[in-house]
Amino acid sequence: MSVSVIIPVYKVEKYIERCAESLFAQTLTENVEFVFVDDATPDNSIPLLKAVLARYPHRQSQVKIIPHEQNRGNAAARNTGLSHTEGDYIIQIDGDDWIEADMLESMYRLAIEKKADMVCCNCVEEFGNKRRTVEFPAIISPEEMIAQMPSNLLYSSLWNKLIKRSLYSEHNIKCFENINNWVDIGLIIRLCFFTRTIEIIQKAFYHYNRENENSVSKKPNSRRIEDMIYCSLEINRFFVKNGADKKYNLTLKYISYLAKDRLLYDKSVRDYRRWKALFPETHAHIWQFSQLSLFKKITFSLAACGYNRLAINLLNIRAAVGGKFNI
Numbered sequence: 001m002s003v004s005v006i007i008p009v010y011k012v013e014k015y016i017e018r019c020a021e022s023l024f025a026q027t028l029t030e031n032v033e034f035v036f037v038d039d040a041t042p043d044n045s046i047p048l049l050k051a052v053l054a055r056y057p058h059r060q061s062q063v064k065i066i067p068h069e070q071n072r073g074n075a076a077a078r079n080t081g082l083s084h085t086e087g088d089y090i091i092q093i094d095g096d097d098w099i100e101a102d103m104l105e106s107m108y109r110l111a112i113e114k115k116a117d118m119v120c121c122n123c124v125e126e127f128g129n130k131r132r133t134v135e136f137p138a139i140i141s142p143e144e145m146i147a148q149m150p151s152n153l154l155y156s157s158l159w160n161k162l163i164k165r166s167l168y169s170e171h172n173i174k175c176f177e178n179i180n181n182w183v184d185i186g187l188i189i190r191l192c193f194f195t196r197t198i199e200i201i202q203k204a205f206y207h208y209n210r211e212n213e214n215s216v217s218k219k220p221n222s223r224r225i226e227d228m229i230y231c232s233l234e235i236n237r238f239f240v241k242n243g244a245d246k247k248y249n250l251t252l253k254y255i256s257y258l259a260k261d262r263l264l265y266d267k268s269v270r271d272y273r274r275w276k277a278l279f280p281e282t283h284a285h286i287w288q289f290s291q292l293s294l295f296k297k298i299t300f301s302l303a304a305c306g307y308n309r310l311a312i313n314l315l316n317i318r319a320a321v322g323g324k325f326n327i
Contacts, residue, residue, distance in 0.1 A: 002031040003108050003162070004087030008077035009036050012095035013043040015209060020049050022098035024056040028105040035064045036095075037081045040071040045095070075175035075183045078158075082174055088165050092158040096212040103205035107162040116199040118142075118191070119162040123154065123206040133204050142195040146248060149189055150255045151291045153208070156185040160206045167191050176234050181227035185255075190238055222269055225262055229278070232259035254289050257282040264303055265296070265315060272308045 005023060009016065023034055038046050046065065053063055066084050068077065078092060089111055093099065107119045120140075125132045134154055149155040167173065171194050176186045232255045239245040239252055256279040263275035283304035286297055295318065303311035 002033065002087040002089075003028065003104055004085035004090045004165075005032065005034045005104070006078060006081030006085065006090065006092045007034065007036045007095050008039055008074055008081065008092075009045050009049065009095050010039040010041045010071065010074075010077070011043055011045070012041070012212070013045045013048055015096035015098075015212065016045045016048050017052050018098050019093065019095050020052040022101070023093070024052065024059045025101050026099075026104045027102045028108060029058070031087075031108075032104060033062050033064065033085070033087060034059070035066065035081045035084050037077040037084075038065060038067045039073070039077040040068045073178060074180045075177050075186075078175045078183060078187075079177065082168060085165070089162050090165055090168065091162045094159055094209075096209045097159060098207045098209075100203075100205045100207075104162075106201060106203070106205070110199050110201060111162055111164070114197065114199050116197045117164045117167060117195040118197070119199045119201065120154070121160050121201045121206060122204040123157075123160050123208045124204045125153075125208050125210055127210045135202065135204070136200045138200060138202065140198055140200065142192045142198060145198065146189055146192050147251050149185060149192070150251065150258055156188060157208075158184045158188055159208070161188065163191055167194050170194075176231055179227040179231060181224045182231040182259075186231045186235060189235060193239075193242065193244065225260070225269060228259040232256045232279075250285060250288060253279075253282045253285045254291065257285070257289065264300065264311070267316065267319060270312070272303065272312065276304065276308075 007019070007023070012019070026032070036049060049065070053059060064084055066080055068080065081092070082090070089108060091104070091107070103121065107121060110116065111119045120136055122133060122135045125134060136154055145155050154160060168191070171190075173187065173190050173194075175183050179186070235255055236245065236252050239248055245252060260275055260278045262269055263271045263278070283300075286292065286301050286304065289297070292300070295314075299311045299314050302308075302314075
């Protein structure tokens with residue numbers, strides 16, 4: 001039995017040393033491999049990674065650095081990593097984050113002890129001058145995780161989940177290629193569908209970096225929206241194919257809804273006509289989406305009913321005051 005850790009590397013030269021240090025200093029000294037995928041990063045990330053590795057000679061045989069000849073994106077990098085892993089359990093870490101020294105050993109021991117398909121841990125969101133701990137409930141079923149996944153950081157992320165390799169291999173699951181956004185949710189929601197047992201460790205082992213200016217999740221643009229739309233379509237196709245679209249109807253509607261959210265909400269990419277025409281079946285469920293704020297429910301309902309000018313005026317006012325409406 002062993003653990004494989006996949007780390008895509010692209011424009012993380014400010015953070016890769018801290019990430020690599022936290023990986024090579026793990027208390028899990030045997031039965032582990034680290035697969036770094038160089039997605040043709042144009043910066044100094046790889047030389048910095050190699051410099052850290054030189055300080056851990058006992059890790060040399062456990063490390064693979066797989067190069068891409070050209071940048072292919074986050075999903076492709078993760079798929080390359082998956083194809084080069086040999087472990088019975090797999091976890092995927094982001095190159096701008098870092099982990100506690102006993103994370104891998106603790107999660108791996110629990111996975112073996114409980115024969116779990118998936119082991120999850122809590123995380124600390126790092127904002128530079130402040131931090132926030134985000135926690136799982138003590139017990140959660142795969143069905144509950146899927147239902148709450150779309151806008152929940154802990155549920156929809158890959159980096160806090162040690163996952164049995166057979167879930168990938170037996171069901172031929174890999175990342176949707178050619179996207180940089182929603183890569184995690186596109187993969188984890190399908191893995192959860194086939195998961196039988198989830199174990200939770202109530203420790204915040206993972207440090208999620210909210211400062212990285214190169215993070216694709218911080219750049220609302222047309223490409224990001226197209227990625228999200230494509231991902232939501234593929235997720236829906238998956239659940240239809242597996243006869244579970246009715247069971248998870250509201251969750252799937254919410255995913256489709258989130259995919260187009262910024263077409264109305266974000267002024268820099270606003271396109272009301274496309275927003276209204278895309279996934280119109282979601283409009284009837286706006287007030288059922290418990291994750292939406294009251295303000296969004298009101299404005300999006302107005303827009304769906306054709307009162308787009310009023311809705312957009314409300315959105316502009318909210319943006320002008322810094323989104324400080326407490327609703």
